Amino acid sequence: SQQGEEDPQALSIQEGENATMNCSYKTSINNLQWYRQNSGRGLVHLILIRSNEREKHSGRLRVTLDTSKKSSSLLITASRAADTASYFCATVLNTGNQFYFGTGTSLTVIP
């Protein structure tokens, strides 16, 4: 399977702390994307990082990509209770039109 693997599976932090979650994948990619899913809802696209990029920022989000290690991390700074959700990484290969999703990290931010 080309599926990515997120780590940790679950994370619980206090409001105001930073949250870091990681994604590892198996084969060369065109780009990697992070999505958020609130309970019972569809996924929402957060950020995309291309294979030739190493770091990207969007508001309180920072994404890094290490293609030599086939891994990415998502950092949420100054977390808020509203950040409570599941976070998924999705990899897009060079050779196809498919996105491969990991199993997700469940983040709980305690007010």
Added chain:
Amino acid sequence: NAGVTQTPKFRVLKTGQSMTLLCAQDMNHEYMYWYRQDPGMGLRLIHYSVGEGTTAKGEVPDGYNVSRLKKQNFLLGLESAAPSQTSVYFCASTGRLYGYTFGSGTRLTVV
């Protein structure tokens, strides 16, 4: 509002019954996808389409069929439902593989 609309939102089927899930997008996207989401499994790709009149198999296509007769619509069919097809189904679309837009999901229970 522009986006991806899935119908129905909920459905209960008896084993052996058939049904069609409809996905409609109004963003003129070329690519459309059907995923299923099961607890602890992340999202798994069922079928996808790279344009009107085209379809392709994903990771878990067995028991499902799809059609893309119009660019804006992508239909997912279950010919003979089985309890193993109890899941939440998500449709997604994208214009250039640079970020999916997801529908809100269809929760299907097969009894």
